[in-house]
Amino acid sequence: MLMFVVGIAAPSDADAKKRRGRKVWQEYRVKPGDTVKSVARRLGVKGRSLTRWNRLKKRKIKPGQRLKFKGVRVSSESVGRPHKGRLVHGINLDPDGDNQGLGWSINTSRKTVWGTPETVRAIKRCGRYYRNFFPVGKTPSIPIGSISKRDGGPIGKHKSHQSGRDVDVGYVRKKAPPPGHFIDTSPKQLDLYKQWVVTKCFLDNPETKMIIMERSLVRALKKYIKRIYKTRKAKLNKYLAFFPGKKRRAVILPDTEHTSHMHVRFHCPKNDRRCIP
Numbered sequence: 001m002l003m004f005v006v007g008i009a010a011p012s013d014a015d016a017k018k019r020r021g022r023k024v025w026q027e028y029r030v031k032p033g034d035t036v037k038s039v040a041r042r043l044g045v046k047g048r049s050l051t052r053w054n055r056l057k058k059r060k061i062k063p064g065q066r067l068k069f070k071g072v073r074v075s076s077e078s079v080g081r082p083h084k085g086r087l088v089h090g091i092n093l094d095p096d097g098d099n100q101g102l103g104w105s106i107n108t109s110r111k112t113v114w115g116t117p118e119t120v121r122a123i124k125r126c127g128r129y130y131r132n133f134f135p136v137g138k139t140p141s142i143p144i145g146s147i148s149k150r151d152g153g154p155i156g157k158h159k160s161h162q163s164g165r166d167v168d169v170g171y172v173r174k175k176a177p178p179p180g181h182f183i184d185t186s187p188k189q190l191d192l193y194k195q196w197v198v199t200k201c202f203l204d205n206p207e208t209k210m211i212i213m214e215r216s217l218v219r220a221l222k223k224y225i226k227r228i229y230k231t232r233k234a235k236l237n238k239y240l241a242f243f244p245g246k247k248r249r250a251v252i253l254p255d256t257e258h259t260s261h262m263h264v265r266f267h268c269p270k271n272d273r274r275c276i277p
């Protein structure tokens with residue numbers, strides 16, 4: 001079974017404030033497009049100090065390089081709403097830029113894979129979970145699409161995806177597309193077993209707020225779990241409760257648009273005070 005790391009007891013506000021104000025040595029990993037000036041601004045330190053601490057020659061830095069700095073502890077924050085928000089100190093799902101990790105891949109052109117640590121952790125956890133069932137080489141990985149831009153805000157045609165709490169997860173098809181690609185999928189084309197493993201993993205995460213999927217796929221998945229959990233009523237009821245039904249707020253929301261991927265949204269991270277559900 002999947003285990004979750006439960007957060008340690010929350011420290012008092014005063015403690016948190018004191019810790020936030022104290023300067024500590026930390027490390028920053030250089031991203032493509034970064035300059036000494038832009039990194040210094042992001043971290044709230046002087047460019048001169050950054051150069052000195054890291055003995056940089058001619059202020060040259062390259063992606064992947066690690067820079068030491070002493071400053072107020074940086075922590076990520078999801079600010080505002082998914083439809084009108086931003087991301088502070090987000091984490092990149094693919095920091096080494098190889099477009100893949102254990103159990104997941106992204107399209108090579110995809111650059112919008114920044115999220116809160118909670119979001120990135122959830123995706124990686126489900127990639128690992130998926131690989132426990134379906135080993136490398138035998139099954140293609142889960143296609144991952146957009147999360148958010150580095151600092152959040154609007155991205156192209158997406159309405160949400162602005163605050164690091166949304167991720168598009170491509171359906172697992174019987175006939176897999178190239179890694180990281182999304183293709184419109186009918187219930188017949190869906191690999192129900194693998195898709196259920198992915199969906200179940202996100203449902204098992206209490207940080208998941210909702211999952212939007214195309215209506216006929218939701219129906220197919222519901223029918224599927226009724227079949228596989230036929231003799232395990234408790235399990236069946238537990239998972240059916242996530243599906244739309246009378247008198248409950250479902251986690252899985254059917255629509256007509258999500259034909260190539262499901263859209264997963266996470267709750268506001270616990271300490272992100274400016275996050276709006």
Ligand SMILES: [Zn+2]
Pocket residue numbers: 158161166167168262263264
């Ligand atoms: Zn989406």
